[in-house]
Amino acid sequence: MIPNPPGRGFAQNGAAWSFAAGPSRLPDAVLARAGETLFRRDAHGAAAIERPFTGDDFRAALADARTRLVRLLQVPEHYRVLFLAGGAMHQFAAVPMNLLDPAAGLGNAAYADSGYWSRRAMQEAHRYANVTVAAKHAGSTPLAAPSLSGWKLPQGSAYCHITANETVDGIAYPVLPDTGEVPLVADATSCILSAPLDIAKFGLVYASAQKNIGPAGLTIVIVREDLLRRPATAAPSPLHYGVQAAQGSCVNTPPTLAILVAGLVFEWIEQCGGLTAMAEVNRRKAASLYRTIDESDGFYIAPVAPAHRSITNARFHLANDTLTDHFLDEAERQGLAHLRGHPHVGGLRASLYNAMPEAGVDALIRFMTQFARRYG
Amino acid sequence: MIPNPPGRGFAQNGAAWSFAAGPSRLPDAVLARAGETLFRRDAHGAAAIERPFTGDDFRAALADARTRLVRLLQVPEHYRVLFLAGGAMHQFAAVPMNLLDPAAGLGNAAYADSGYWSRRAMQEAHRYANVTVAAKHAGSTPLAAPSLSGWKLPQGSAYCHITANETVDGIAYPVLPDTGEVPLVADATSCILSAPLDIAKFGLVYASAQKNIGPAGLTIVIVREDLLRRPATAAPSPLHYGVQAAQGSCVNTPPTLAILVAGLVFEWIEQCGGLTAMAEVNRRKAASLYRTIDESDGFYIAPVAPAHRSITNARFHLANDTLTDHFLDEAERQGLAHLRGHPHVGGLRASLYNAMPEAGVDALIRFMTQFARRYG
Numbered sequence: 001m002i003p004n005p006p007g008r009g010f011a012q013n014g015a016a017w018s019f020a021a022g023p024s025r026l027p028d029a030v031l032a033r034a035g036e037t038l039f040r041r042d043a044h045g046a047a048a049i050e051r052p053f054t055g056d057d058f059r060a061a062l063a064d065a066r067t068r069l070v071r072l073l074q075v076p077e078h079y080r081v082l083f084l085a086g087g088a089m090h091q092f093a094a095v096p097m098n099l100l101d102p103a104a105g106l107g108n109a110a111y112a113d114s115g116y117w118s119r120r121a122m123q124e125a126h127r128y129a130n131v132t133v134a135a136k137h138a139g140s141t142p143l144a145a146p147s148l149s150g151w152k153l154p155q156g157s158a159y160c161h162i163t164a165n166e167t168v169d170g171i172a173y174p175v176l177p178d179t180g181e182v183p184l185v186a187d188a189t190s191c192i193l194s195a196p197l198d199i200a201k202f203g204l205v206y207a208s209a210q211k212n213i214g215p216a217g218l219t220i221v222i223v224r225e226d227l228l229r230r231p232a233t234a235a236p237s238p239l240h241y242g243v244q245a246a247q248g249s250c251v252n253t254p255p256t257l258a259i260l261v262a263g264l265v266f267e268w269i270e271q272c273g274g275l276t277a278m279a280e281v282n283r284r285k286a287a288s289l290y291r292t293i294d295e296s297d298g299f300y301i302a303p304v305a306p307a308h309r310s311i312t313n314a315r316f317h318l319a320n321d322t323l324t325d326h327f328l329d330e331a332e333r334q335g336l337a338h339l340r341g342h343p344h345v346g347g348l349r350a351s352l353y354n355a356m357p358e359a360g361v362d363a364l365i366r367f368m369t370q371f372a373r374r375y376g
Numbered sequence: 377m378i379p380n381p382p383g384r385g386f387a388q389n390g391a392a393w394s395f396a397a398g399p400s401r402l403p404d405a406v407l408a409r410a411g412e413t414l415f416r417r418d419a420h421g422a423a424a425i426e427r428p429f430t431g432d433d434f435r436a437a438l439a440d441a442r443t444r445l446v447r448l449l450q451v452p453e454h455y456r457v458l459f460l461a462g463g464a465m466h467q468f469a470a471v472p473m474n475l476l477d478p479a480a481g482l483g484n485a486a487y488a489d490s491g492y493w494s495r496r497a498m499q500e501a502h503r504y505a506n507v508t509v510a511a512k513h514a515g516s517t518p519l520a521a522p523s524l525s526g527w528k529l530p531q532g533s534a535y536c537h538i539t540a541n542e543t544v545d546g547i548a549y550p551v552l553p554d555t556g557e558v559p560l561v562a563d564a565t566s567c568i569l570s571a572p573l574d575i576a577k578f579g580l581v582y583a584s585a586q587k588n589i590g591p592a593g594l595t596i597v598i599v600r601e602d603l604l605r606r607p608a609t610a611a612p613s614p615l616h617y618g619v620q621a622a623q624g625s626c627v628n629t630p631p632t633l634a635i636l637v638a639g640l641v642f643e644w645i646e647q648c649g650g651l652t653a654m655a656e657v658n659r660r661k662a663a664s665l666y667r668t669i670d671e672s673d674g675f676y677i678a679p680v681a682p683a684h685r686s687i688t689n690a691r692f693h694l695a696n697d698t699l700t701d702h703f704l705d706e707a708e709r710q711g712l713a714h715l716r717g718h719p720h721v722g723g724l725r726a727s728l729y730n731a732m733p734e735a736g737v738d739a740l741i742r743f744m745t746q747f748a749r750r751y752g
Contacts, residue, residue: 016421020428023632031423035415039407044713045392045736047407049591049637052396052714085462085593086614089628093612124613210629215425217461217593217631234610236469237500238462252465253586255593256399257633261425337420338428360421 016335017360021167021313021342022190023210025355030264038260049257058256062249065263072266072275075199075222082221082241083249083259088117088189088208090239091219092124095185095204097235098242099158099227100129106158106230110134110182114145114162115169116344121161121187128234134160137171142305145173157182158230159203165191167211168342170315170349174307176201183227192220193269194312194354195279203227209258211312212354214265218258269354278354285352285361286311292365299372317347323375324348334367392711393736397543397689397718398566399586401731406640414636425633434632438625441639448642448651451575451598458597458617459625459635464493464565464584466615467595468500471561471580473611474618475534475603476505482534482606486510486558490521490538491545492720497537497563504610510536513547518681521549533558534606535579541567543587544718546691546725550683552577559603568596569645570688570730571655579603585634587688588730590641594634645730654730661728661737662687668741675748693723699751700724710743 018025026034038048042057051058066081075081084090096109109129111122113136125131132154135146145166153160160179165172167190176198177184183203191197192207199205204223210216221241228242237243237251244251269278290309293300293316302309302316318324324347331339341347350364394401402410414424418433427434442457451457460466472485485505487498489512501507508530511522521542529536536555541548543566552574553560559579567573568583575581580599586592597617604618613619613627620627645654666685669676669692678685678692694700700723707715717723726740 016417016419018420018422018426020422020426020431022629023426023428025422025426031415031417031425034425035411039411041392041407043392043711044394044708045711046394046396046401046713049407049410050394050396050399050401052399053592055396055714085466085631087461087628089614090461090612093614097612127609208629210632215631215633216429216629217634233503236466236473236612236615238465238469239612252463253398253584253592255461255591255631255634256586257591258593258631332420335419335421337422338431 015363016337017356017363018337019350019352019356019364020338021349021351023216024351024353026214026261027265027268027355030261030268033264034261038257048260051256053250053253053256061260061263062254065259065266068263068266068270069220072193072269073197073199073222078225079199079222080225080228080245082223082244083254083262084219084221084244085217085238085255086219087216088187088206088219089120089124091187091206091221092121093128094235094239094241095159095161095206096125096128098232098240099183099185099204099230101158101230103231105156108132108154108156108158110153110157110160112146112151112160112162112177113137114173115166115171116342117166117168117187118161118163121163125161129158132157135177141303143169143171143303144305144308145171148175148177151177151179153179153182159183159185161185161187164188165310165312167313168344170304170310170313171308172310183224190312191310193275193278194282196275209262211351212265214262215258217255218262281358282311282352282354285356285358286314288365289314289350289352289361292368296368296372297376299376300368312351312353314350314352315341315345315347316349317341327371330371331367336364336367391739392713393732393739394713395726395728395732395740396714397725397727399592400727400729402590402637403641403644403731406637406644409640410637414633424636427632429626429629429632437636437639438630441635441642444639444642444646445596448569448645449573449575449598454601455575455598456601456604456621458599458620459630459638460595460597460620461593461614461631462595463592464563464582464595465496465500467563467582467597468497469504470611470615470617471535471537471582472501472504474608474616475559475561475580475606477534477606479607481532484508484530484532484534486529486533486536488522488527488536488538488553489513490549491542491547492718493542493544493563494537494539497539501537505534508533511553517679519545519547519679520681520684521547524551524553527553527555529555529558535559535561537561537563540564541686541688543689544720546680546686546689547684548686559600566688567686569651569654570658572651585638588641590638591634593631594638657734658687658728658730661732661734662690664741665690665726665728665737668744672748673752675752676744688727688729690726690728691717691721691723693717696751703747706747707743712740712743
């Protein structure tokens with residue numbers, strides 16, 4: 001691809017890239033297929049988006065999506081996969097509502113604080129549980145996930161919650177903590193399907209769809225069967241894991257369109273070679289971008305320690321923060337959109353989910369190199 | 377349109393009609409526009425389905441959808457309109473979680489039992505509230521909504537819940553009950569936007585999208601502002617009306633795609649002349665169908681009293697029930713799909729939401745008339 005001179009955007013040429021943290025880019029092939037297939041009426045007078053969720057067509061599509069996801073993640077047999085309405089924040093409440101069991105001596109909840117989203121999860125849990133901060137990131141740069149030693153898991157911990165990848169902070173656990181008998185619960189929203197994940201290490205994994213799975217409004221929950229036996233008396237039925245597992249995620253009308261698109265995404269990942277192939281490309285994309293930052297002679301700064309850097313949410317900033325708005329304006333004119341960091345931490349962020357091709361990252365790197373040359 | 381001989385289906389001719397209760401038919405124009413516009417990337421490299429919910433594009437679309445809905449329903453100024461993830465069943469829990477206020481003497485909840493869905497709402501409420509059955513349908517045919525006299529509203533009722541239109545039973549309130557000072561809360565899922573609705577009579581109205589609003593996975597809540605001051609300590613943040621109202625329905629990532637389609641539906645209704653025009657067509661469609669049933673010399677039976685018949689969910693059955701499967705098979709071969717009644721009540725049901733044109737109802741009526749002639 002020919003690098004564009006500043007001012008003559010990729011946008012005009014039709015090659016523009018959104019680095020949004022979510023809802024994020026869908027794979028080109030999925031976008032095309034969704035547009036072509038989901039809104040076309042069949043012989044029964046209904047397009048996929050219009051089909052009853054109790055009908056054979058939708059049930060087959062849901063079963064197919066579930067099978068593909070189980071195959072991609074190699075979900076062990078004693079886990080159930082739920083397709084639930086809403087976002088990860090619904091699970092911030094659903095996790096304590098479902099897993100606490102004070103009558104069985106499981107009235108406490110342990111949370112590791114690795115950044116913005118783990119704190120949001122904790123805030124919500126505070127309304128339902130006695131929350132203990134099991135571990136906390138150091139807070140000083142280079143930033144990192146909490147150290148794996150010295151975790152406090154109080155007696156009677158119903159679970160220990162981590163945020164596997166911090167979308168805002170750009171921090172990921174390089175190695176998972178070992179919480180022993182206490183079920184490890186992970187918010188994997190922004191890293192699921194970016195690489196293989198050993199589900200057997202978790203009691204429960206949840207992920208909202210709008211990063212690597214599909215459209216917003218859907219959340220996947222993968223839960224170990226023994227945890228479904230906890231009473232969950234206060235969980236609303238659509239957020240009650242046991243009830244949803246017993247009814248195949250169809251306690252009420254599920255977000256059918258989002259599930260259909262998710263199925264197309266799972267199929268696309270399989271066609272790309274599965275999660276090992278995904279991880280290889282994702283690591284290469286992230287490595288190129290972080291290398292550009294690290295080799296910029298301090299013009300760009302990545303505040304996270306190399307081993308803890310997220311491969312899906314690359315966070316960085318300009319040493320000279322007064323150039324940030326200018327960087328964003330020029331980037332946007334060149335068709336590189338949604339690079340502003342989350343308001344909570346400022347700076348810049350490039351989200352490199354599965355659907356972002358290497359060409360998009362290459363375009364970003366070319367722009368960053370040119371920008372650094374002109375303003376460095 | 378030329379009536380098709382039995383066995384040569386509308387399906388083959390491309391004119392097939394789905395009478396599904398939900399997810400239901402979208403207006404043709406909306407289906408076409410959604411397919412064309414939501415999956416096409418813009419100059420920033422993002423299709424509508426891929427846009428960040430914090431960005432100007434989505435916020436403008438959400439504000440536009442809200443404005444159109446407020447205009448259609450003439451929502452008074454002291455009400456807030458929320459666009460929430462999930463279905464009506466999420467609201468079955470959210471209503472008691474948000475509106476009960478035992479500390480202020482509002483620890484009871486009154487429910488009118490008009491059929492299947494009001495009982496489901498009640499079952500869920502039982503987990504959070506002291507539930508009183510304020511009124512109950514008689515149960516004998518002709519079926520009807522509860523009589524408007526003699527409602528029991530116990531002292532300290534936080535609200536009184538009705539199901540304005542029973543999707544399964546085909547029963548609608550011809551006149552709304554007067555609950556005095558106790559806020560009237562209505563599940564209007566299957567009747568909202570089918571006719572004008574006097575919002576000022578309600579404390580709260582909720583409706584999941586997959587009937588007259590758009591794709592499944594979205595629920596609209598219209599709530600009187602004073603009710604937002606109740607503490608709602610146990611409501612998960614995404615289901616907390618006060619929190620969602622304060623944050624413009626964007627406490628977390630909302631179901632963006634469903635909201636975009638809903639906006640197109642609202643625009644379509646406006647172009648059709650608004651709710652008065654909708655109601656006129658809907659009443660005409662329902663009247664034709666019920667007339668066909670009533671004038672069939674008892675071949676078809678509508679079990680609901682005429683004044684209480686739903687205009688959106690026409691429930692009926694064959695006097696000779698052994699013909700039901702045959703009726704359904706033949707109908708489907710003629711391109712008339714999803715006419716089976718809900719398993720809970722059996723028989724037949726034709727859902728005639730806004731997007732079902734009169735031509736679809738005419739086709740159904742022609743088939744029913746022919747079928748009665750052959751088997752009557």
